[in-house]
Amino acid sequence: MGGSCSRKRDPQPDEENVQRVVSRRYSKSGSSKWLGTSLSRTSVDNKEGSALCPSLMELCIYKISEEIDQYGTFSMLPRDISQQIFNELVCSQRLTEAHLEAFEDCYLQDIILAEYPGVDDAWMDVICSQGSSLLTADISGSDVTDSGLLNIKDCNNIEALNLNFCDKISDAGLGCISGFSNLTNLSLKRNNNITAKGMSSLSGLVSLSKLDLERCTGIHGGLVHLKGLKKLESLNINCCNCITDVDMKPLSDLTSLKELQISCSKVTDNGVTFLKGLNKLSLLNMERCPITAACLDSLSDLGSLLYLNVSRSGLTDDGCEKFSKLKSLKVLNLAFNDISDAVLAHLKVLKDLESLNLDSCRIGDDGLVHLAGLNHLKCLELSDTEVGNSGLRHISGLVNLESLNLSFTVITDGGLRNLAKLTCLKSLNLDVSQITDAGLAALAGLTELTHLDLFCAKITDTGTKYIxxxxxxxxxxxxxxGLTDAGVKNIKDLKSLVLLNLSQNHHLTDKSLEFISELSQLVSLNVSSSRVSNTGLQHLTKLKNLKSLSLESTKVTANDIKKLHESHLLDLVTYRPE
Incomplete structure (x- = not known):
């Protein structure tokens, strides 16, 4: 359907992911991207260009961190100051096992060491020395073992614990937290050593409200131990292909449950029937589950259901009239299902719908007439469908749309005139080979745009005058x-740009890098398959916020970029060639 392109199934990193710069090991699964949740801390960085001067306290913290080798202990300092020093050392990557000793018995409340290099059992003595003061601990991606986790039992006031990707922790380690009555947030992502037996340690976590077991492939039969967790509001068992209908039965007692993610499991329509009594359930992710439209009968009893993901689940037109019963829905994901325009006729009654994903469905122009009355719609995904110019007329009145994806459709320049009234649009994807400069003229009034994707469009220097x-x-x-240096000159004044991808424009030279150097907020830059050379790299030294740089198939070598990274762009995390 639509145009074929490798980029469709292997997209460029979006702005949010570029800014987080998540490591390959610790990246979210495709399923979790639908609703990403993670334990994070607020950055304490003082970003270059900020109008705020650092406070005296901040200056002292930075000074101490730079001279950390001079200090043997911080236990005599007030806790909040010790905490700030600790946070700064982690953020600046200066914390070592030797420096960690200075924080023994400092009564720190937050230990956030996710993916921090070198964390193992030797670190746990100091971490656990915080005792009852410790409220949040994140040692995700560490080499901590069951033995190292043993002493955490003394931190009995802990409220949030992240042990994601800790593949040396097993059922025995979970026994250390069995008495944590204050624990509200527990994350054990991607741990194949946790089994149904180990899940019994969770039965006493009476305050638990959020539990993440994504990709824990050995927990079949273990959900029965969650029956008594009456405060549990969020449960993520995405990508646990061991989960079956039998595992759904214990969940029927979790009447406080608001979010349930069971994507890529073996749950069928029969398993969904056990969810009928969960009247607070507002989010349900069943991507890639072997369900049919028959499960919608069970879901129709869930009056609080707002978010439903049934993408890639094999749904067909048969029985989809039952979608009309889900009148409370605000977000519906039907992507990659074998459904046609006929289904859209049953969605027109979902007047509260704000987001609809029809990516790669058998949708054409005729079906879009049924969306014309969905006036609350803010996000519409029509990628890889047969939607063309006449179909856009039907959605031209959806003036509240903020995000519209028309990539790999059959629209042409003439159809873009139908978008002129969508002045609230912030994100527009026109990754369509039929779009040219002429079509961009119709978009001149969309001044609220923050994201514009013209990846495969035939845009030349003339088109950049509109951009x-x-x-x-x-x-x-x-x-x-189609771009040359003259086209890049037309976009050099877009000072808010964070992500810029100009790859495959073979005529770009070092002059383009000179223009790009004025975009001081850039975090990600791709000028691959161009004529830029090592000489042009000098212009990039101004881009101090740059974290991702791609110059593949250019005259720039891996060694050239490495020198740029080491001498000027210290924050670069990923670059190619490498």
Missing amino acids: RNFKNLRSLEICGG
């Missing part, structure tokens, strides 16, 4: 091969 009017753009992709 330079979008002063709020944070993300821009133009990769159709």
Whole structure:
């Protein structure tokens, strides 16, 4: 359906992921991207260019962190100051096992060491020395074992514990937290050593409200130990292919449950029947589950259901009239199902719908007439469908739309005139090979755009004259091969740009890098398959926020970029060639 392109199934990193710069080991699964949740801390960085001067306290913290070798202990300092020093050392990657000793018995409340290098059992003595003061601990991705986790039992006031990707922790380690009555948040992602037997340690966590067991492939039969957790509001068992209908039965007692994620499991329509009594359930993710439209009968009893993901589940038109019963829905994901325009006729009664994903469904122009009355719609995904110019007429009145994806459709320049009234649009994906400069003229009034994707569109320097009017753009992709340095000059004043992808424009030279150097907020830059050379890299030294740089198939070598990274762009995390 639509145009074929490898980028469709292997997309460029979006702005949010570029800014987080998540490691490959610790990245979210595709299923979790639908609703990403993680334990995070607020950055204490003082970003370059900020109008705020650091406080005296901040200056002292930075000074101590720089001279950390001079200090043997911080136990005599007030806890909040010790905490700030600890946070700064972690953020600046200065914390070592030797320096950690200075924080023994400092009564720290937060130990956030996710993916921090070198964390193992030797670190746990100091971590656990915080005792009852410790409220949050994250040692995800560490080499801590069951033995190292043993002393955490003394931190009995802990409220949030992340042990994601800790593949040396097993059922025995979970026994250490069995008495944590204050624990509200527990995350054990991607741990194959946790089994149904080990799940019994969770039965006493009476305050638990959020439990993440994504990719824990050995927990079949263990959900029965969650029956008594009456405060549990969020349960993630995405990508646990061991989960079957039998595992759903114990969940029927979790009447406080608001979010349930069971994607890529073996749950069928029969398993969904056990969810009928969960009247507070507002989010349900069943992506890739072997269900049919028959399960909608059970879901129709869930009056609080707002978010439903049934993408890639094999749904067909048969029985989909039952979608009309889910009138409380605000978000519906039907992507990659074998459904046609006929299904859309049953969605027109979902007047509260704010987001609809029809990516790669058998949808054409005729079906879009049924969406014309969904006036609350803010996000519409029509990628890889047969939607064309006449279909866009039906959605031209959805003036509250903020995000519209038309990639790999059959629209042409003429159809873009139908988007002129969508002045609330912030994100627009026109990764369509039929779009040219002429079509961009119709978009001149969409001044609220922050994200514009023209990846495969046939845009030349002429088209960039229209783009330079979008002063709020944070993300821009133009990769159709038609740009020269003159076109890049037209976008150099888009000062809000964070992500810029100009790959495959073979005529770009070092002059383009000179223009790009004025985009001081850039975090991600891709100028691959161009004529830029090592000489042009000098212009990039101004881009101090840059974290991702791709210059593949250019005259720049891996060694050239490495020197740039080491001498000027210290925050670069990923670069190619490498």
